Amino acid sequence: MAHSKLDLYDFLLLREIRAARSVTGASEQIGLSQPAVSIRLGRLRDHFDDPLFVRTSEGMMATPFLEKLLPHIEQAINLLNPEGGSYKPFDADTSSRRFRLGLSHVAQLVMFPEIVAALRRSAPLVQLDSVDLDPSTGNLLESGKLDLAIGYTIDLHHGFYQQRLFAENYSCIARADHPRVSKALTRKQFLQEQHLALVAPTTGHSRLDKALEERGVQRKVAVRVSSFLGLERIITSTDLLAIVPSRLARTLALGGRILPLELPFPSLSYEVRQYWHERYHHDAGNSWMRKLIFDMFTNLPPAFTYQADGRTGSPDPASAPG
Template sequence: MKVDEDLALPSVKLMRLFELLYSTGSVTRSAEHLGQSQPTVSIWLSQLRKLLNDPLFVRTPAGMQPTPRADALMPVVRDALACIRRLTEEAPAFVPARSTRRFRICMTDASHITLLPRLLAHVRGVAPGVRLEAARIDPDTAGAMEAGDADLAIGLVPWLESGFYQQTLFTQDWVCLVNRRHPRLAGGRLTIRRYEAEPHVGIVSGTGYQLLEATLRKRTIQRNVWLELPGFLGLPAILSTTDLVATLPRHIGETLARTSDLLVLKCPLPIPTFQVKQHWHARFHHDAGNRWLRGVCAALFMPGAASKVVGAA
């Protein structure tokens, strides 16, 4: 028997023997239940008696009968074994149709337009009691996810690395968006020279914006920016009433074009593509509800069935 000599705690096998002897009154039957020989179980009983400083079970014509000390300890032993058994039980299953859980997802304002409506429609259909909350991606996102205050982060979030898992949902390239009746671009062709000459509206937030600005600097291209916006709110109304050009990731560009009758043009700049990923903290990798939500996002937003999860460091 391996016993912590400082705490003098009985091992699980000795507590299991205690429970069986109490219920069967037989060393032989207890040995059969434990899959051990009778001599081995007798040795364990000797160790248990020494540890608890009591005979515990006394041989009588009616079998092994408990001492008053054993009677007093039996409820404690049963409770301890019940707690240990719960450690090895499977985590409760997540049943979407019956859940009332609230999930908090950190995402960009572009994802509010492109991803959130589809996600909400799906969740309402399969999990009517589940509630969603959209939160900003900011410097506090990592801490919120580690603490369990946020469940997922979706977007281009390169600083979520150590301690996080990530899964690529789709790859983004870039397009230009203009008024469908644009006086110079309605024909659908945009060259670098024309790009430099046209007035622009700039979205000046997010990691994607940094990729665009880095490309402009590298190629020494100067945009004539007439208006800067902190996000995509109001952009469709501005483009549909002006001759401004917006350069933005394809997913949000094509979504705004469909909903606001705008024209999508091929971007003349070789702006690097980027991957939109979902991120979750390692603490919640095996959480049933978190797994379900990740699976929903993958099914809705990944092209095809292939997926790759990058493990937490």
């Protein structure tokens, strides 16, 4: 067995390959090139006289020897790097790091454009990817293939942090020149008109039908979709109504073709949060991105203010998100 000296990067490399299940993923996290990671891994295999990782259909999996060694590796990392993983410095002015955000479709339409604009101002070289939320979101966060996830309650197991951003409620939308609906929407109109409904079991919107049922509301659903992407075109070319998150209603109304309306019954609300894995809680770049998003979206005011005469208006511009 070889007895070469080990350093922090060796321990980090083993931890990151196990999490990412690939040499490429590990190299992105610890800031070493892929050839450098491969060379170090070869030396570690010689040092421990064990393959450490084997290739499988699910990526590179740790050997039983390495699995038993990992708790001791974590202890070594904590001793050598008390910051808990902030081994990769982050400078917003010069960094070209690529961040990957897992977003609900509503967040992609409403929040993502604002995040992109903020990054262009404060971190012009940073790159940004938007990824759909799905059942693999937790695994992607844990492996580092996603930096953050943003949306309604996401089913994540132990080891994740979450942070409340803002509360959201629902509004109804119709085309601006709808022949029977204008300004205020009555309960009778709501029940008589045909509707478009979103069917998305993995999102917070899945609670809507149950909430409507509890309020004695039964929609005449003529069209069902699996995403709000393309919603504006459907609504503007039909007489259908749709219930959407209020901030999405505001976004769609900006073009003047969509009419946002207050629901004629008490609406449910939900909280939008951001989520990340504890492995990246102290990562300098992840921490910077979390703070940027929190500062932009925390405790937003209601997307619309509703007047007693049924008119719908935007909140005071001073309180709108920047």
